[in-house]
Amino acid sequence: MPPTLRPYRRSTDRPELLRLRNALWPDCSAAMHRYEMRAFARPSRVRGILVLDRGDGRLGGFIELSVRPRVDGSMSDRLGYVEGWHVDRDLRGHGWGRKLIRAAEAWTAARGLTELGSDAELPNREGIAAHRACGFRETFRLVLFLKKVRH
Numbered sequence: 001m002p003p004t005l006r007p008y009r010r011s012t013d014r015p016e017l018l019r020l021r022n023a024l025w026p027d028c029s030a031a032m033h034r035y036e037m038r039a040f041a042r043p044s045r046v047r048g049i050l051v052l053d054r055g056d057g058r059l060g061g062f063i064e065l066s067v068r069p070r071v072d073g074s075m076s077d078r079l080g081y082v083e084g085w086h087v088d089r090d091l092r093g094h095g096w097g098r099k100l101i102r103a104a105e106a107w108t109a110a111r112g113l114t115e116l117g118s119d120a121e122l123p124n125r126e127g128i129a130a131h132r133a134c135g136f137r138e139t140f141r142l143v144l145f146l147k148k149v150r151h
Contacts, residue, residue, distance in 0.1 A: 001055050003052040003053055003054050003055065003060045003061075003091065003096065004052070004053050004055065005050060005051070005052060005053075005099055005100070005103055006050065006051060006053055007048070007049065007050055007051070008040075008041060008048075008049035008050065008051050008062070010041045012057075013051060013059060014037065016051075016057075016058055016059040017037060017049070017051065017059065017062060018030075018033055018034075018037065019059075020059060020061065020062050020086050020088070021033050021036075021037070021062075021084065021086075023086060023088070024084055024085075024086040025084070036064075040064050040066075040083070045067070045111060046066060046067040046111075047064075047065065047066050047067075048064075048065045048066075048107060049062060049063070049064050049065070050062065050063050050065070050100060050103050050104070050107070052087065052091065052096055052099075052100070060087065060088045060090075060091045060096065061085075061086055061087035061088060061091060061096055061097070061100060062084065062085075062086055062100075063082060063084065063085045063086075063100040063101070063103065063104055064082070064083040064084040064085075065080060065081065065082060065083065065104055065107050065108070066080075066081050066083050067079070067080060067081070067111060067113065068080075068081040068117065071117045072139060072140050072142075073117075073139025073140060074115050074117060074139075075115065076113065076114055076115045078113060079108070079113050079114075079115040079116065079117050080104060080105075080107060080108025080111065080113050080115070080116045080117070081116070081117045081118065082101070082104055082116065082117070082118035082119075085097065085100060085101070085104075085118070085127075085130075087100070097130055097134065098133070098134055101116075101134040101135075104116055116136075118131055118136060122141065
């Protein structure tokens with residue numbers, strides 16, 4: 001039976017979403033994963049999570065979405081944004097990533113927005129290729145910096 005696409009269920013999906021997030025972001029701390037999962041799981045018009053349900057208690061992928069203010073390269077002052085997107089290796093190459101992106105497009109359009117943004121880290125060639133295959137165009141390459149300021 002093929003996976004089905006549906007909204008994340010906090011009560012039952014938490015362990016599997018954590019597994020998927022660890023696969024996508026292995027260097028992220030458990031505390032940060034839990035914090036972000038709580039933030040995205042709260043009912044909201046500006047955040048959401050969709051999952052691929054394998055039907056046996058396991059998930060096969062997810063996409064985390066948000067509404068962001070304008071990002072570099074966008075023409076809109078607000079847009080839908082793919083914060084995280086992952087499909088388990090055994091499901092790749094069968095269109096599930098594309099289905100998650102189509103669902104993200106519908107989620108974005110339902111909020112009256114006309115653009116969907118995303119990003120991938122520079123060494124993530126597979127992720128960059130997946131974005132291109134789903135119709136995203138690259139706008140910029142940059143390195144982000146952050147510095148603590150004492151007060």
